[in-house]
Amino acid sequence: MTPRPDAARSRARILDAARDLPADDLRLNDVAHRAGVGVATAYRHFPTVHALVEALAEADLARYSDLARRACAEPDPLRGLDLLVRDGLALQLAGDGLQAVLLADRDTSPAVTAIKDELLAAVETVVARAVAAGAARPDLTPARLRHLVCGVEHAVRVAGGGADEREFHLAAALAGLRAGPPAATGR
Amino acid sequence: MTPRPDAARSRARILDAARDLPADDLRLNDVAHRAGVGVATAYRHFPTVHALVEALAEADLARYSDLARRACAEPDPLRGLDLLVRDGLALQLAGDGLQAVLLADRDTSPAVTAIKDELLAAVETVVARAVAAGAARPDLTPARLRHLVCGVEHAVRVAGGGADEREFHLAAALAGLRAGPPAATGR
Amino acid sequence: MTPRPDAARSRARILDAARDLPADDLRLNDVAHRAGVGVATAYRHFPTVHALVEALAEADLARYSDLARRACAEPDPLRGLDLLVRDGLALQLAGDGLQAVLLADRDTSPAVTAIKDELLAAVETVVARAVAAGAARPDLTPARLRHLVCGVEHAVRVAGGGADEREFHLAAALAGLRAGPPAATGR
Amino acid sequence: MTPRPDAARSRARILDAARDLPADDLRLNDVAHRAGVGVATAYRHFPTVHALVEALAEADLARYSDLARRACAEPDPLRGLDLLVRDGLALQLAGDGLQAVLLADRDTSPAVTAIKDELLAAVETVVARAVAAGAARPDLTPARLRHLVCGVEHAVRVAGGGADEREFHLAAALAGLRAGPPAATGR
DNA sequence: AATGAATGAGATTTCATTCAT
DNA sequence: TATGAATGAAATCTCATTCAT
Numbered sequence: 081m082t083p084r085p086d087a088a089r090s091r092a093r094i095l096d097a098a099r100d101l102p103a104d105d106l107r108l109n110d111v112a113h114r115a116g117v118g119v120a121t122a123y124r125h126f127p128t129v130h131a132l133v134e135a136l137a138e139a140d141l142a143r144y145s146d147l148a149r150r151a152c153a154e155p156d157p158l159r160g161l162d163l164l165v166r167d168g169l170a171l172q173l174a175g176d177g178l179q180a181v182l183l184a185d186r187d188t189s190p191a192v193t194a195i196k197d198e199l200l201a202a203v204e205t206v207v208a209r210a211v212a213a214g215a216a217r218p219d220l221t222p223a224r225l226r227h228l229v230c231g232v233e234h235a236v237r238v239a240g241g242g243a244d245e246r247e248f249h250l251a252a253a254l255a256g257l258r259a260g261p262p263a264a265t266g267r
Numbered sequence: 268m269t270p271r272p273d274a275a276r277s278r279a280r281i282l283d284a285a286r287d288l289p290a291d292d293l294r295l296n297d298v299a300h301r302a303g304v305g306v307a308t309a310y311r312h313f314p315t316v317h318a319l320v321e322a323l324a325e326a327d328l329a330r331y332s333d334l335a336r337r338a339c340a341e342p343d344p345l346r347g348l349d350l351l352v353r354d355g356l357a358l359q360l361a362g363d364g365l366q367a368v369l370l371a372d373r374d375t376s377p378a379v380t381a382i383k384d385e386l387l388a389a390v391e392t393v394v395a396r397a398v399a400a401g402a403a404r405p406d407l408t409p410a411r412l413r414h415l416v417c418g419v420e421h422a423v424r425v426a427g428g429g430a431d432e433r434e435f436h437l438a439a440a441l442a443g444l445r446a447g448p449p450a451a452t453g454r
Numbered sequence: 455m456t457p458r459p460d461a462a463r464s465r466a467r468i469l470d471a472a473r474d475l476p477a478d479d480l481r482l483n484d485v486a487h488r489a490g491v492g493v494a495t496a497y498r499h500f501p502t503v504h505a506l507v508e509a510l511a512e513a514d515l516a517r518y519s520d521l522a523r524r525a526c527a528e529p530d531p532l533r534g535l536d537l538l539v540r541d542g543l544a545l546q547l548a549g550d551g552l553q554a555v556l557l558a559d560r561d562t563s564p565a566v567t568a569i570k571d572e573l574l575a576a577v578e579t580v581v582a583r584a585v586a587a588g589a590a591r592p593d594l595t596p597a598r599l600r601h602l603v604c605g606v607e608h609a610v611r612v613a614g615g616g617a618d619e620r621e622f623h624l625a626a627a628l629a630g631l632r633a634g635p636p637a638a639t640g641r
Numbered sequence: 642m643t644p645r646p647d648a649a650r651s652r653a654r655i656l657d658a659a660r661d662l663p664a665d666d667l668r669l670n671d672v673a674h675r676a677g678v679g680v681a682t683a684y685r686h687f688p689t690v691h692a693l694v695e696a697l698a699e700a701d702l703a704r705y706s707d708l709a710r711r712a713c714a715e716p717d718p719l720r721g722l723d724l725l726v727r728d729g730l731a732l733q734l735a736g737d738g739l740q741a742v743l744l745a746d747r748d749t750s751p752a753v754t755a756i757k758d759e760l761l762a763a764v765e766t767v768v769a770r771a772v773a774a775g776a777a778r779p780d781l782t783p784a785r786l787r788h789l790v791c792g793v794e795h796a797v798r799v800a801g802g803g804a805d806e807r808e809f810h811l812a813a814a815l816a817g818l819r820a821g822p823p824a825a826t827g828r
Numbered sequence: 829a830a831t832g833a834a835t836g837a838g839a840t841t842t843c844a845t846t847c848a849t
Numbered sequence: 850t851a852t853g854a855a856t857g858a859a860a861t862c863t864c865a866t867t868c869a870t
Binding site: 593594598604626629631 | 812
């Protein structure tokens with residue numbers, strides 16, 4: 081079960097090399113070359129690009145899960161929701177493969193699935209508490225919260241990713257989550 | 268000046284064929300084949316995939332511009348803003364290459380640049396009126412509004428694109444745009 | 455029979471444009487474009503690249519024929535041979551399509567064939583007189599003389615085409631033509 | 642260091658296939674197809690056509706170098722020169738890519754450069770000895786000798802390549818090399 | 829388990845020639 | 850006749866994945 085030492089070294093080198101590249105444009109060939117490792121070695125460790133992205137995201141995913149647990153523990157449901165969104169957004173913006181892993185239907189690594197399950201459970205709690213307390217729109221669901229944060233991440237990225245833009249879009253999102261449905265203005 | 272009829276026919280066939288394919292995964296080779304046109308012909312008309320995406324988006328872009336002009340004409344600035352966001356989102360969700368064209372720094376076609384300029388000018392007016400009327404966050408800018416709508420589009424897409432999801436994210440976004448900055452709850 | 459004035463103008467423009475390009479790498483497309491003329495127009499005037507090369511070479515070919523006639527008229531057969539080789543080489547080096555036309559089995563233009571026939575007849579005379587006078591190797595034939603000059607042209611070209619190199623290779627060739635067979639030194 | 646057996650096999654198959662084609666009209670695509678090898682494999686081994694031509698010529702180049710060394714070792718400088726020209730011409734006529742490799746300014750393969758350097762050094766010696774012994778024109782240089790042989794190769798080729806033609810042009814060239822400058826007969 | 833050459837599919841590009849206008 | 854877009858074949862190149870060693 082314990083990996084051979086040289087295998088572990090290869091794996092680590094591959095991950096290190098991958099961190100220098102944009103997560104949305106990884107080529108296993110390229111990564112292997114930069115890692116000073118054979119192409120097939122990279123494929124042995126990570127059969128698909130997604131498997132590699134998962135491995136890269138795993139640490140951040142664990143942090144996300146911890147964050148969600150802390151958000152559950154907040155006495156004030158509103159503050160819990162805000163904390164989750166604010167710090168979750170920061171995590172998603174810091175590492176560019178996280179969104180893909182969060183949104184994937186199936187995971188390559190069981191460990192990743194386990195962490196995601198924990199995370200989703202905690203998010204469910206945070207959302208349920210916020211809705212129950214009237215601190216969030218009544219039609220908010222855990223899935224919707226996740227999608228919304230992904231949308232905000234996207235908005236901030238296309239805006240260039242600066243801190244000012246992040247603050248603006250975060251503030252608008254938090255306000256939008258909280259408020260009840262606005263008076264209809266549509267046609 | 269006027270394009271030759273056969274050139275126009277080729278162009279139209281290429282565009283028709285491209286409409287059957289996802290805008291984010293177009294291959295000129297494939298498009299040419301489906302259009303019953305030589306590969307070289309496709310490359311002559313559209314030197315890059317982006318040029319083709321632009322051409323596909325041009326009609327929607329014109330509709331977007333019309334919409335923005337109507338939004339300017341709304342007597343109530345708030346209703347103008349809501350109209351622009353709601354119907355703009357619908358346009359962006361209907362044709363999947365629109366966002367890429369809207370966000371591109373440079374355009375291939377001068378016609379596209381012209382339409383985008385008109386659109387941006389109208390958006391500027393809508394935002395300025397809404398802010399002046401106190402109907403939108405004071406730090407809202409035209410660029411931020413565009414990025415926000417792109418974020419909402421993204422959220423709805425990852426949610427599966429259903430009408431319910433669209434309504435939820437739209438409502439949250441409109442509410443978030445309107446409200447002043449929320450009481451700080453961050454760390 | 456008289457060409458229409460505009461056709462004549464097209465033809466002239468094509469020839470002018472072709473003169474700016476290396477004769478061994480002409481593309482009709484390219485020539486047409488530089489001439490400011492439609493591609494098909496170029497093809498109408500010159501169905502093949504060789505036809506164009508012939509037309510470009512025609513004037514030089516006529517000069518070559520005149521030269522050969524003058525060489526025939528030389529009282530001294532040796533001087534006639536030398537004159538033909540020396541000035542013929544100069545002509546061949548000056549315009550880079552001449553060799554191809556000289557060596558072609560068939561010609562596109564009857565006019566070119568006529569000039570070549572005159573030229574070949576004169577060369578035959580020059581060679582016959584030189585051989586008869588003992589001023590050239592007895593096994594020299596008109597064809598061999600032509601091939602030899604083409605070989606010298608090639609040597610000068612790969613040497614860079616300078617005047618010194620031309621003089622060296624010319625001198626060696628003239629000496630080689632004149633001498634009887636050398637004492638055998640081969641295996 | 643040692644090439645992998647399968648890579649060596651591919652390389653050999655590509656070279657074998659290329660030998661069936663005219664060296665002055667090689668297309669990597671075609672060669673790969675005939676060799677029963679993927680196109681990409683052909684491009685990996687030989688990034689350009691010239692690299693392939695070099696590899697094809699390498700064996701002949703080595704023979705050429707041996708020949709030049711033997712020519713240096715001839716006690717009689719004149720016989721050394723004749724041997725080099727006669728047998729060098731035979732080599733150049735046998736394999737049609739040799740001239741291109743000999744005349745190229747830069748080589749793809751360092752091995753080829755090394756052989757060419759040896760060859761050129763030996764030619765230099767042969768020429769120097771012949772000139773010193775009064776067995777060749779005083780203005781003969783190693784470069785001129787190379788260009789002259791290329792010119793003779795060209796003449797023989799355009800003459801059809803037969804043995805008679807080869808003997809004629811060879812005899813003329815050897816005589817031309819040997820003789821001092823002829824009495825001037827030009828204008 | 830590690831290696832990197834081989835593979836084949838297909839993207840892009842070039843070009844000579846044809847054809848509708 | 851003139852035009853230049855269209856054409857298709859083929860050359861070059863890229864890439865993700867597989868396979869022999």
